[in-house]
Amino acid sequence: MTKHVSPPRVAPEALEKVCAELAAKFGARFTQSAAVRQQHGHNLSWTPNEPPDAVVFAQSTEEVAGIVKLCAAHGVPIIPYGAGTSLEGHVNAPCGGVSLDVSQMKAILAVHAEDLDCVVQAGVTRKQLNEYLRDMGLFFPIDPGADASIGGMASTRASGTNAVRYGTMKDNVLALTVVTPDGEIVKTGSRARKSSAGYDLTRMFVGAEGTLGVITEITLRLSGIPEAMSAGICSFPTIRAACDAVIATIQSSLPVARIELMDTISIKGINAYSKLGLPEQPLLLFEFHGTEAGVDEQAKRFGDIATEFGGGNFEYATKPEDRTRLWQARHDAYWSFSTHRTGVSVLSTDVCVPISRLAECVEETERDIQASGLIAPIVGHVGDGNFHCGVMVDTNDAKEVADVEAFLKRLVKRAQSMEGTCTGEHGIGQAKMKYLEGEHSTAGLDLMRRIKRALDPNNIMNPGKVLYM
Amino acid sequence: MTKHVSPPRVAPEALEKVCAELAAKFGARFTQSAAVRQQHGHNLSWTPNEPPDAVVFAQSTEEVAGIVKLCAAHGVPIIPYGAGTSLEGHVNAPCGGVSLDVSQMKAILAVHAEDLDCVVQAGVTRKQLNEYLRDMGLFFPIDPGADASIGGMASTRASGTNAVRYGTMKDNVLALTVVTPDGEIVKTGSRARKSSAGYDLTRMFVGAEGTLGVITEITLRLSGIPEAMSAGICSFPTIRAACDAVIATIQSSLPVARIELMDTISIKGINAYSKLGLPEQPLLLFEFHGTEAGVDEQAKRFGDIATEFGGGNFEYATKPEDRTRLWQARHDAYWSFSTHRTGVSVLSTDVCVPISRLAECVEETERDIQASGLIAPIVGHVGDGNFHCGVMVDTNDAKEVADVEAFLKRLVKRAQSMEGTCTGEHGIGQAKMKYLEGEHSTAGLDLMRRIKRALDPNNIMNPGKVLYM
Numbered sequence: 052m053t054k055h056v057s058p059p060r061v062a063p064e065a066l067e068k069v070c071a072e073l074a075a076k077f078g079a080r081f082t083q084s085a086a087v088r089q090q091h092g093h094n095l096s097w098t099p100n101e102p103p104d105a106v107v108f109a110q111s112t113e114e115v116a117g118i119v120k121l122c123a124a125h126g127v128p129i130i131p132y133g134a135g136t137s138l139e140g141h142v143n144a145p146c147g148g149v150s151l152d153v154s155q156m157k158a159i160l161a162v163h164a165e166d167l168d169c170v171v172q173a174g175v176t177r178k179q180l181n182e183y184l185r186d187m188g189l190f191f192p193i194d195p196g197a198d199a200s201i202g203g204m205a206s207t208r209a210s211g212t213n214a215v216r217y218g219t220m221k222d223n224v225l226a227l228t229v230v231t232p233d234g235e236i237v238k239t240g241s242r243a244r245k246s247s248a249g250y251d252l253t254r255m256f257v258g259a260e261g262t263l264g265v266i267t268e269i270t271l272r273l274s275g276i277p278e279a280m281s282a283g284i285c286s287f288p289t290i291r292a293a294c295d296a297v298i299a300t301i302q303s304s305l306p307v308a309r310i311e312l313m314d315t316i317s318i319k320g321i322n323a324y325s326k327l328g329l330p331e332q333p334l335l336l337f338e339f340h341g342t343e344a345g346v347d348e349q350a351k352r353f354g355d356i357a358t359e360f361g362g363g364n365f366e367y368a369t370k371p372e373d374r375t376r377l378w379q380a381r382h383d384a385y386w387s388f389s390t391h392r393t394g395v396s397v398l399s400t401d402v403c404v405p406i407s408r409l410a411e412c413v414e415e416t417e418r419d420i421q422a423s424g425l426i427a428p429i430v431g432h433v434g435d436g437n438f439h440c441g442v443m444v445d446t447n448d449a450k451e452v453a454d455v456e457a458f459l460k461r462l463v464k465r466a467q468s469m470e471g472t473c474t475g476e477h478g479i480g481q482a483k484m485k486y487l488e489g490e491h492s493t494a495g496l497d498l499m500r501r502i503k504r505a506l507d508p509n510n511i512m513n514p515g516k517v518l519y520m
Numbered sequence: 521m522t523k524h525v526s527p528p529r530v531a532p533e534a535l536e537k538v539c540a541e542l543a544a545k546f547g548a549r550f551t552q553s554a555a556v557r558q559q560h561g562h563n564l565s566w567t568p569n570e571p572p573d574a575v576v577f578a579q580s581t582e583e584v585a586g587i588v589k590l591c592a593a594h595g596v597p598i599i600p601y602g603a604g605t606s607l608e609g610h611v612n613a614p615c616g617g618v619s620l621d622v623s624q625m626k627a628i629l630a631v632h633a634e635d636l637d638c639v640v641q642a643g644v645t646r647k648q649l650n651e652y653l654r655d656m657g658l659f660f661p662i663d664p665g666a667d668a669s670i671g672g673m674a675s676t677r678a679s680g681t682n683a684v685r686y687g688t689m690k691d692n693v694l695a696l697t698v699v700t701p702d703g704e705i706v707k708t709g710s711r712a713r714k715s716s717a718g719y720d721l722t723r724m725f726v727g728a729e730g731t732l733g734v735i736t737e738i739t740l741r742l743s744g745i746p747e748a749m750s751a752g753i754c755s756f757p758t759i760r761a762a763c764d765a766v767i768a769t770i771q772s773s774l775p776v777a778r779i780e781l782m783d784t785i786s787i788k789g790i791n792a793y794s795k796l797g798l799p800e801q802p803l804l805l806f807e808f809h810g811t812e813a814g815v816d817e818q819a820k821r822f823g824d825i826a827t828e829f830g831g832g833n834f835e836y837a838t839k840p841e842d843r844t845r846l847w848q849a850r851h852d853a854y855w856s857f858s859t860h861r862t863g864v865s866v867l868s869t870d871v872c873v874p875i876s877r878l879a880e881c882v883e884e885t886e887r888d889i890q891a892s893g894l895i896a897p898i899v900g901h902v903g904d905g906n907f908h909c910g911v912m913v914d915t916n917d918a919k920e921v922a923d924v925e926a927f928l929k930r931l932v933k934r935a936q937s938m939e940g941t942c943t944g945e946h947g948i949g950q951a952k953m954k955y956l957e958g959e960h961s962t963a964g965l966d967l968m969r970r971i972k973r974a975l976d977p978n979n980i981m982n983p984g985k986v987l988y989m
Contacts, residue, residue: 130521164841165767165876209717219714222691235963244873244904246941247677248726249948249956250968254690254723258716275773298634304744306775344817352811372925396825403712408633435713436635472715479718487718494704498975499719504976506967517718 058128061104061147065125069149070105072121091132091142091150096443097398097446098140103150104131112228112236112267116149119265120234123326128514131261133200134176136194137207138399139480141260145515150465151265153202159183159269160485167273168225168242171204173266180271189273192217195476196385204265207478208258208268215301215434216308216340217274219476221257228268228292229256232507234336242270244280254500260478261513262504277340280308281350282374285362289415293333294410296360297433302404303356305349309338310434314417316391317428321380324387329380330364335433336381338374382428385441388476391426392443400482402466403437403475412437412469414460414486437475463487479517487517523588527597527983530573530617534594538618539574541590549577559599560601560619566867567917567950570617572599579943581697581705581736587620588662588772589703589735594786597983600730602669603645606676607868609948610729614984620669620734629737630650636742637694637711637986642671642735649740658742661686665854666943675725676947681850684770684903685777685809688945690726698725699736701976711739724971729947729983746809749777750819751843755801759783759886761804763879765829766902770875772825773820778807779903780850783886785860786897798849799833804902805850807843824969854910855897860895861912867927869951871935872906872944881938882907883963885931892927906944933958939953948986956986 073081082088083105092102109115128148135142139416145397147267156172159180162185163169171180194205195211203209205227214380226240229252232447239252256263289291293312300307313321313334322329336343350367352370357365368374384395388397404412413429420427420440432520440462444455463473463486473479473486490512499518503510510520542550551557552574560570578584591598597617604611613619625641627651632638633656647667649660662673664680664707671679674696679688686692695709698721707719725732756762762781769776782790782803790796804826808818818838837843858865858948873881882898889896889909900907909931915923932942932955942948942955957965966988972979979989 057903092657098805163874163876165771167770168874206670210713210714212921214714215763221714222718231963231967235966237961237964237967239964240644241936241959242874242939243941243942243944244875245677245679245683245872245906245944247691247943247945248941248946248952248959249727250971251677251690251720251727252731253722253965254720254966255971257718258718263719275771277773301636302634302744304746311618329777342817348811348813398654400886403714404634405632405637405711406713407632436715438714445938467710470711472710472712474716475714476716477713478716488716490710491707494700495706495708495721497704498700498706498721498724501974502719502724502971505970 053165058146058510061127061436065127066104066147069121069127071127073083073105073107073338077107082106083519085107087342090196091152092144093135096138096140096394096480096482097444097468098143100366101143101145103144104147105151106150108152109153115151115230115265115267116234116236119230122149123161123232123234124176125165125512126509131206131263131265132512134334135172136199137203137480138477139482140515141478141480142208144483145481149248153267154200156267162187163453164189166242166268167275169273170268170270171201172268173200175201177201177204184273187271188276191221191271192274193223201269201271205257205266206260210476211310212311212432214432215310216306221254222268223272224253225272226270226336227253227256227266229264231264232512240496246305256406260480260515262503263512279343279346279369280338280340280374281346281367281369282338283350283365283367284334284336284377285357286330286334286364288332288361290413292361293335294413294433296335296357296362298354298406299360300353301316302433303353307337307434308340311336312431312433313380313384314413314429315342315431317384319381320387320390320428323390324378325383327380334380338376349484366472381430388428388441388443395443395445398442398455399439401437401439401475401477402462402471402473403435403470404466404471406436408469408471409433409436412465414466418457419461423454425454435475436471481516484519526980527615527989530596534596535573535616538590538594538596540577542574542587546576551575554860560621561563561613562604563949564950565607565609566865566913569611570612570614572613573616575619577599577621577624577742578771581699584620584699584734585703588701589697591618592701592703592717592980595978595980597980598734599982602643602672603609603667604846605666605668606949607674609950610676610694610947610949610985612824614950622736623669627735631656633658635711637739639737639739640670640743641737642669644670645850646673646952653742654759657745659745660740661743662692663691667912670738670740674726675729677945679945680776681780681901682900683781685775690723692741693722693726693738694741695739696722696725696735700733700735701981709783711808729986731972731986732981736834748812748838749807749809749817749843750815750836750838751807751846752819752836753803753805753835753846754826755799755803755833757801757830758879759802759882760879761830763902765826765831765880767875768825769822770903772779774821776806776822776903781900781902781907782804782849783882783898786853786899789856789897790852792859793909794848796850796951801874803849818823850899855911857912864912864914865925866909867913868913869911869931870906870944870946871931871940871942872904872910873935873938873940875905876900877938878905881934884934885909888927892923894923894927904942904944926932950985953986953988
């Protein structure tokens with residue numbers, strides 16, 4: 052095993068040949084401009100910018116296949132790029148190579164309203180899709196916050212606030228069209244709701260972060276827009292009380308659509324940023340979907356449970372504009388981080404634990420943050436046991452960077468020791484490769500490496516991500 | 521590609537060595553008796569009995585690993601065996617070798633009620649598990665009909681009547697312990713509800729039918745037993761009307777827990793077998809789970825929809841014994857097949873199509889059955905677009921066997937041409953290998969073969985199943 056060794060940089064002659072051919076074929080859709088390269092090596096994490104050598108904008112699966120075949124013939128790395136919203140260094144180009152940008156693949160190819168599914172190109176964003184679907188009474192429920200591309204969401208196995216009810220990308224992708232590292236076009240499944248026909252190629256590419264191929268089209272499950280929605284917020288004296296209320300809610304089979312936690316630090320930031328005047332205590336935000344009578348009943352039951360665990364300061368809303376107001380605290384969470392400290396980077400990381408361990412994990416993490424002298428508000432998709440820390444870090448301060456690194460290591464270890472995972476929804480990218488090693492046994496990592504080698508023996512697909520090869 | 525060539529039979533000397541060692545180590549838990557071998561090469565399909573050379577009963581993951589290591593060292597095939605309820609020849613031993621029976625691995629290792637999950641050994645059956653869980657207010661919702669082992673259900677990506685609401689094994693397995701073809705023990709994931717940490721090893725083994733390794737332990741998602749359940753039946757003038765009612769139900773986001781279709785032939789059989797006196801018309805059986813008010817509302821809404829599509833002769837029930845009575849028609853379906861024709865085999869096969877094509881697919885199949893002079897009642901998990909034909913066949917009549925083969929080929933082709941799949945829940949086994957070839961492109965099959973070769977280069981894990989190698 053060649054651990055922690057970066058794959059070699061692309062050979063200059065090979066790169067030159069590929070770039071010349073791409074330039075000739077794609078004209079203005081191919082570029083080596085520093086600004087565009089820089090932007091494609093950018094990401095929302097604190098990993099250093101590692102720009103690709105070139106960027107090519109594909110508009111069809113066939114074009115993607117042609118680009119991959121060309122790069123494969125010359126051993127040139129390919130970094131699939133969608134909306135660039137990833138958080139763990141997924142789109143950096145540590146070995147150089149070509150960023151294969153699918154953001155112009157924005158066609159919604161089919162909506163099958165009767166079957167509650169659709170087929171989209173990889174560059175379609177979730178907001179674009181939901182805009183398109185709204186008049187049909189349908190929606191695509193996965194909401195990671197950012198207006199990510201569907202291809203990128205599939206590649207990172209994304210989820211978000213609605214996952215407790217509607218599942219993650221793993222559950223909502225019916226089939227994919229993928230370009231393999233050889234440049235072959237493969238459809239991984241049919242439009243049937245379920246299938247027992249052979250290996251689950253779909254789930255092999257969902258979450259593979261572009262290291263096994265390029266996702267170009269996605270068949271998605273859709274949901275009907277609920278007839279009624281009811282949203283609410285309530286405050287709790289402690290994180291533990293809030294978590295216990297959530298556990299009781301989930302256990303009682305209340306089909307909550309979203310249930311989010313914000314810790315006291317987050318609320319302080321939100322109050323400073325959005326002037327919401329919320330009690331400076333842990334807050335739960337929740338939403339119910341169903342019939343009018345159904346959501347009324349759910350909200351009432353949840354209220355009873357929350358009260359039992361010390362919940363108070365309830366506010367409810369059913370009209371869209373009022374629901375949006377209630378959820379504003381959550382939507383502004385990321386932006387409010389800057390109120391704590393300006394001129395620094397915010398490192399957004401996530402872990403996920405069994406819900407019974409959530410209170411313990413969040414409480415220990417809060418104590419750790421305090422003891423470390425860091426500022427790191429916590430928000431969480433608490434129905435899934437998934438939470439985020441937004442760690443403020445001055446990346447020019449080596450000592451602080453080291454402190455944050457040490458904190459992240461403890462955070463991941465804590466989650467893993469509680470039978471959890473180093474990432475619930477952000478993925479591995481570059482930044483969590485070392486933690487993936489700790490999560491799986493040598494034999495488990497060996498299986499992953501065998502799959503990678505079997506599909507991409509020359510390691511040209513997004514090298515330097517997910518697995519040390 | 522070496523299509524349609526059976527892998528070679530195990531070498532006698534290798535087998536002899538392995539059997540001697542297993543006999544010494546496992547004593548009475550190892551056997552080469554003809555009766556036990558015969559029973560382990562048996563299955564509920566019409567594929568000929570192909571008994572293994574020996575059967576060994578393992579009681580722990582470590583024992584399984586030891587057996588696999590021994591067999592791997594001598595190139596002896598291993599056929600994982602659970603409850604033997606599979607329908608497509610999954611447990612036959614076309615190359616001989618050792619049937620690795622996990623039916624004595626019946627320990628429920630942990631139930632985490634707060635997290636709605638549990639960890640079980642592969643030989644635990646679903647009825648055993650639900651019996652165990654009942655007092656905790658929890659249940660495991662996947663119900664394929666037979667009292668299958670959880671390991672077998674994971675291996676075939678099983679589902680059944682509840683899948684429309686609760687998903688399939690793909691959705692309800694959180695993690696697995698697997699013994700790889702090298703005899704290594706791998707845990708594929710944590711107990712976190714979701715994870716974006718690396719390749720989805722769990723979903724790689726779910727549905728692989730024991731061809732990539734032996735599943736020995738399963739971490740399962742559980743559900744809370746609903747506070748209230750309401751069941752019902754209603755008759756429709758045509759299959760199309762029944763299917764249209766189902767489509768409208770699914771589209772209106774009614775969270776139906778089960779919705780099953782039986783065609784007129786099935787109803788005639790049921791009336792003969794169970795004396796239920798049902799109208800001899802297509803029948804829908806349905807069930808709603810939720811709060812008392814919730815299931816009332818759902819049943820009422822469904823009634824309105826069904827009436828609109830010509831549904832009539834409604835019967836509803838909420839008490840357990842009354843619900844059981846209503847569902848009797850469905851439960852007896854398999855046994856009632858014998859009323860149509862005695863002394864013949866019943867071949868139970870399944871396909872799955874997008875729900876919008878279901879009426880068309882079932883109607884065409886009914887016409888095909890009539891034209892072919894076959895008897896083949898149709899029952900279906902209609903909310904998923906999945907249906908079964910129970911084809912009566914005299915396996916001693918070569919002409920009839922050929923007719924049935926031709927019918928099956930048309931059935932699969934019909935489903936595939938409607939963007940469906942050759943099997944929704946039974947799996948490929950031996951009997952559908954040729955149809956898997958038609959469902960995926962050469963490049964797609966090549967990906968599956970590469971995975972198989974990467975994990976099991978000597979093809980010792982359940983050879984002669986799923987993929988022609």
